[in-house]
Amino acid sequence: RVGPTLPVSSELAAGPVEPPASTVEGFIEAFLRELNYGQGVLLSRSTINDQYLALARTVREYLMAGWLETGALRREGDRKIVGYLSAEYLLGRQLGNALLATNLQDIAEEAMRRCGIDIAALRAQEIEPGLGNGGLGRLAACFVDSLATMDVPCIGYGIRYEYGIFRQTFENGRQVEVPDSWLALGSPWEFPHPERQVRVDFGGHTEKWTDDQGRERTRWVPGWNVLGIPYHHMVPGFRNGTVNTLRLWSAKATQAFDLQIFNSGDYATAVRAQTFAENISKVLYPEDSTPQGKELRLQQQYFFVACSLHDFIANTLPKDFDLRQLPERIIFQLNDTHPVIAIPELMRILVDIKGFDWDEAWDITRRCFAYTCHTLLPEALEVWSVELLGRLLPRHLEIIYQINELFLEEVRQAFPGDEMRARRMSIIAEHPERSVRMAYLATIGSAKVNGVAELQSQLLRDKVLPDFSEYEPAKFTNVTNGVTPRRFIYLANRRLSNLITDTIGSEWVTDLDRLRELEPYADDAGFRAEFAAVKQANKERLFRLLSVRDGLELPQHAMLDVLVKRLHEYKRQTLKLLHIVSLYEDVISGTVAIDQVVPRTFIFGAKAAPGYHLAKEIIFLINSVAATINADERVKGVLSVAFPANYNVTLAEKIIPAADLSEQISLAGKEASGTGNMKFALNGALTIGTDDGANVEIRQLVGDDNFFLFGMTEPEVEALHARGYNPAEYYESNDKLQRTINLIASGHFTDGDRALSAQVVDNLVTQDPFMVLADFQSYLDAQARVDAAYRDPERWTRSAILNVARSGFFSSDRSMRDYLDRIWLSSPVE
Ligand code: NBY
Incomplete structure (x- = not known):
């Protein structure tokens, strides 16, 4: 240079x-x-x-x-930099x-x-870079967009998966996964820097040695290694000249292949090591909630974290940097527990390599990390077996044990005699097998811990990490998620953006609270007409796309009722399905005349994790119901169901601006936040939703009149659970529910084959872990209120406008300000 x-x-x-x-x-x-x-x-x-x-x-x-x-x-x-550590970035298309x-x-x-x-x-x-599963990956992409737009120096660190989230196709209504070879035709957005390769070690053992000051030290003698090659991506701010960097790591073998074996003619053996090493960044794990504890996944996590810490310390900091100042220069934000192995890695660098005392290294480390938890599901909390961790990262396991021992000593001092508490708080779980609880390690090793919506942050304190929040209450905070208005309003909804800008000027793009200025226009009939015309034009655009893309022909004038998100039982796609079937059953049984039904087009979009059997059965059932209803002349033009395959960011950008009704129907206490819910509200859809995640905050802001609330609250869910939930009681006592379920069970939607719907039906009637049947009636009642509201177009449009005007809070710019104020303790560059 x-x-x-x-x-x-x-x-x-x-x-x-x-x-x-x-x-x-x-x-x-x-x-x-x-x-x-x-x-x-x-x-x-x-x-x-x-x-x-x-x-x-x-x-x-x-x-x-x-x-x-x-x-x-x-x-x-000399400003503090945000190092966003995330195993996923669901970027969406870059050109636009x-x-x-x-x-x-x-x-x-x-x-x-x-x-x-x-x-x-x-x-x-x-082809969009689908380097993420869902909300968590998309949140990371929104956050780096906002940081660039706000001139906050940030490096996003992650993995350059050669194959991102699979492409979903349907064969006879069943999900079939196709590899996503997004790089096949070349990506113009990445800048490879093979000369900046980093070596990452694995395996082997540790040894003690004595340094020249007579101190006992430990060194790691690794068994094997790989190279990390950084690929840089630009993260442009919105018209401000700032362009931050996303640094994604790709794995490469240390030696191309063994020449000796190669020369002996055994080509396959000669390249085996290479194939093995390069597998590390080959493919994104498609699980969006249940971690599988697979060795390759832990390799991925350590791989990208080790590359990133090394890169920051060796290449971003000046050569003579005093590492005691590290917390003044960097905050590593841990996007869930996936990068948490960074905590023992930084300890290893400081203690083993740089020669710091343990206590000083620990003090530095704890101030360099902050942890975001994105879940409430106990099965979603990552744990690694001690056996695996010790085999792959023997030194890190020792460090984790040491962290744990010192931490539990503190706890015992704070709560003398309370051995049960110490055991509960141990990073090491003993059952069902000895394992490392990554969320505990993250909490202990971070300066701050946050949830992603008010309700979840509260439950995180009270239910998931109660001992920790009691021990260090000030560590816990909330930052409600947000979404970038650049991609999800300006880019995705040009018509609405133009209408907003014509009405209140263009400042809203980087100051979303300005949308408030639209409020008075909700009562302006002329503005309402324009707003409704935008919605209709967006619908027509979507229908043209779905016609070409999926061969779907949808009616031009029907309420567009949308449920798009990963397929998971807790998100309750089956509840939506029951509603659709009940409307259809009303008509074909003659209970309701067809001209009494408010025309609705239902859109689903959802990928199921390939190993999630029940989720795939639900997809099949939705497709079966769609095919039957769409082919039935008795409801033609009134009830339609569309399930376009391969829901992704690109499709979301077309669907969301067209939606009238946003379905956010998870069981209360299960959805950490949701971010789709925010995108819909900002694009003028009304929400039907439970009191869950960020729905709570959306409803508070847009007002009860402009939101369709239903279902149990989280305490009610807990109480029912404690009493003992029996779904069969609901089935027996609710005639409509019974008729709906019976129609599905009869094989009506599966060519008479009852077996094809049996798994979903049996699960609902006998287990129903997410209480679909308990919320069914309340959901139907709320849907009736939706129909009534939709029958009055002026009232509906007024509510839609108020949803836009009052949702400015859900800009990811605001989330970033909250992180800066509450967690990073840093401010944008002047
Ligand atoms: O994070 C989602 C939450 O479900 C959603 O409520 C929230 O709005 C969003 C952003 O905070 N969580 C999520 O998307 N999780 C994952 O994608 C995910 C991915 C991988 C694994 C676990 C969860 N894994 O263990 O491999």
């Missing part, structure tokens, strides 16, 4: 680093240069993929100077966001038009 003491700008070369002129002509010139000299083709010979790559690289050029400058400021400044950030949409569109290219076809060419 030339002239490190010169101001950053003088290090930037004139010419290629300077962005091309922000004119149509300048854009065309840069585009053709990329096409000809980057891609090596003439426009007349270029494929859509050539054009897409060239367009992406052109937009990239406009971000490059800002990126270099942001990086230099980060390294040379880059055009938005650079304000080049119109210029690029016109430039492409003049080149004879339809920019929409190029946008469609991009």
